[in-house]
Every structure is written in structure tokens, then in C-alpha cells.
Amino acid sequence: MEQEKNVCCQNMPVWKILGAILTIFLVVFISVLTWNEIKKHDYIGRENQQIYTISISGEGKVNATPDIAQISLGLQTEKIEVAQAQKENTEKMNNIIKEIKAMGVEAKDIATENYSIYPRYDWTSGRQVLKGYQVSQNVTVKIRDLAKIGDIVDKAGKLGANQVGSLSFTIDEPEKLKQQAREKALVNAKEKAEALAKIAGVKLGKLVAFTETSSGGVTPVYRDYAMKSLDAVGAGEAMPAPQIEAGSQDIIIDVMVTYEVL
Numbered sequence: 001m002e003q004e005k006n007v008c009c010q011n012m013p014v015w016k017i018l019g020a021i022l023t024i025f026l027v028v029f030i031s032v033l034t035w036n037e038i039k040k041h042d043y044i045g046r047e048n049q050q051i052y053t054i055s056i057s058g059e060g061k062v063n064a065t066p067d068i069a070q071i072s073l074g075l076q077t078e079k080i081e082v083a084q085a086q087k088e089n090t091e092k093m094n095n096i097i098k099e100i101k102a103m104g105v106e107a108k109d110i111a112t113e114n115y116s117i118y119p120r121y122d123w124t125s126g127r128q129v130l131k132g133y134q135v136s137q138n139v140t141v142k143i144r145d146l147a148k149i150g151d152i153v154d155k156a157g158k159l160g161a162n163q164v165g166s167l168s169f170t171i172d173e174p175e176k177l178k179q180q181a182r183e184k185a186l187v188n189a190k191e192k193a194e195a196l197a198k199i200a201g202v203k204l205g206k207l208v209a210f211t212e213t214s215s216g217g218v219t220p221v222y223r224d225y226a227m228k229s230l231d232a233v234g235a236g237e238a239m240p241a242p243q244i245e246a247g248s249q250d251i252i253i254d255v256m257v258t259y260e261v262l
Contacts, residue, residue: 052261053208054196058189060181060253066169066246069149072113073100073156074138074163082117082133089135092160099155100141109142138163144172146246169246178214181253185212189257197261205260212255 075093079085097110115138120131143149146169153164171177197204 053258054193054204054261055209055256055258056189056193056196058185058187058192058255058257060184060186060188060255062177062181062184062251063248064171064177064251065248066171067144067146068170068172069143069146069246070166070168070170071141071143071149071153071164072138072166073141073153073161074114074136074165075161076134076136076163078120078132078134080132082135085133085135086117089137093137093139096156096159096161097139099159100152103148103152103155104145105141105143105148105152109144111140112137113140114138136163140166169249171249171251174251177251178253181214181251182212182255185253185255186257189255193257193259197259203262205262207257208260209258210255212253214254215252 073096075089075096077085077089077092079088100110101107114136116136118134118136120134121128122131123129141152143152149167156164193204
């Protein structure tokens with residue numbers, strides 16, 4: 001059978017073979033031309049097939065409850081001798097850190113952000129006189145169990161901390177929420193672009209450009225309790241642990257998209 005095919009092809013006139021090849025070439029050529037004409041239809045009336053675009057903004061918002069609190073706790077100690085100031089400061093801060101760990105805060109969530117020693121001077125009879133030394137130490141504490149924030153602040157104050165600040169709330173893994181907000185923003189932008197295209201009597205083509213900006217995710221808390229409670233503790237006054245609420249946050253993504261106009 002194979003031999004018969006070979007014999008058939010060998011006996012086929014050359015002009016028939018060339019004709020078959022030419023027919024295939026013409027079919028492909030006509031198909032390409034047809035596709036090009038279909039594409040040109042979308043650009044009728046444009047010089048040199050110039051591409052026109054429309055740019056529009058969109059916003060996506062997702063509301064979420066923070067699951068992380070971060071606070072700065074510190075101790076400032078003043079003594080005549082630098083060694084005395086260092087010793088007292090170190091012992092008290094080590095005790096504060098120990099008790100915070102005992103309340104469930106892991107070592108990885110406690111970081112020293114500042115340790116400093118400064119001389120203190122007085123002016124007497126026009127001369128600078130050494131008064132003593134000031135040792136300061138601050139740690140940043142990340143609290144994952146938000147119900148313990150008040151107790152931790154209260155405990156630190158009772159153990160001698162006299163600097164509390166920068167309490168803020170955030171979301172530990174915000175990327176999933178950002179993706180949800182991003183999708184909402186794109187839908188919002190597309191709806192606005194389609195409405196505008198309908199009014200203008202044109203069609204939207206493909207998306208040709210995209211940029212985004214984000215906001216939200218960190219909420220600072222401005223406290224009156226912190227320093228008042230520490231002053232009261234220093235004066236011997238009993239103070240209840242504060243009730244601190246995390247509230248909620250908006251994760252917002254703003255996008256600017258550009259569509260081709262057909």
C-alpha cells in the first residue's frame with residue numbers, strides 16, 4: 001500500500017502539486033486578511049489606526065477588626081552615680097519584661113528600641129555643675145491578645161515604668177484584605193468606565209494601564225490614661241486597669257485604570 005502511494009505521488013504531475021500548495025497558501029492568506037479587516041473595523045475614522053484611551057479611578061474598601069496592638073513601654077532613671085542609675089534601670093526593666101512574658105507575650109514580640117545614658121547638669125553661680133546621670137530604656141511590645149492590653153499597661157506602671165506611648169492597632173496579615181479591596185476597586189472603576197463609554201457612544205477595549213495606592217491598616221490611639229495612671233501609681237493611688245478598644249479599620253485601595261476606546 002505504501003509503495004502504491006509513493007508511486008501515485010511520483011506519477012502526479014508537478015503542476016497539480018504546485019496547485020495544491022498554492023491553494024493552501026491562498027487559504028491562509030485570505031484568513032489573515034479577513035482577520036485584519038475585522039480589527040480595522042474598530043478603528044474606522046482614525047488616522048493611522050491611532051489608539052484612543054480613557055482613564056478613570058476606582059475605590060475599594062474593606063472593613064476589618066485589628067488583631068495586633070503595639071505599645072512602647074519605658075523607664076527613665078536618675079541617680080548621682082551612673083552605675084547606680086544603670087543598675088536600678090536594668091533591674092526594673094528586666095522585671096517588667098519578665099512579667100510581660102509571664103502574661104503571654106512571646107520574646108519575639110518584645111524589642112528594645114532605645115537605651116541611652118545622659119549626664120544631667122545644673123547651672124550654679126554661672127558654672128555648669130554635674131547633677132547626676134539619666135538612664136533611659138524603652139521596649140516595643142507587640143500584643144496579640146487584645147484583651148490583655150489594659151492589664152499589661154497596668155502591670156508595667158505598677159512595676160515602675162514611667163514612659164508609655166505609641167499605642168497603635170494594626171492587622172497582622174493585611175494582604176488578603178488588600179486583595180479584596182483591590183478587586184472591589186477594579187470593579188468600581190470598570191463600572192464607571194462602562195457608564196462613561198455608554199454616554200459617549202463608544203466601546204471599551206482592553207485594559208492597558210493600572211496603578212494603585214493604599215491606605216488604612218494602622219490606628220494610633222491617643223491616651224490620657226497611660227501617663228495619668230502612672231502618675232497616680234507614683235503617688236500611691238490605686239488605679240483600675242484601662243479598658244482599651246481596638247475598634248475597626250478600613251483597608252482602602254484606590255486605583256487608576258486606562259481602557260482602550262474602540
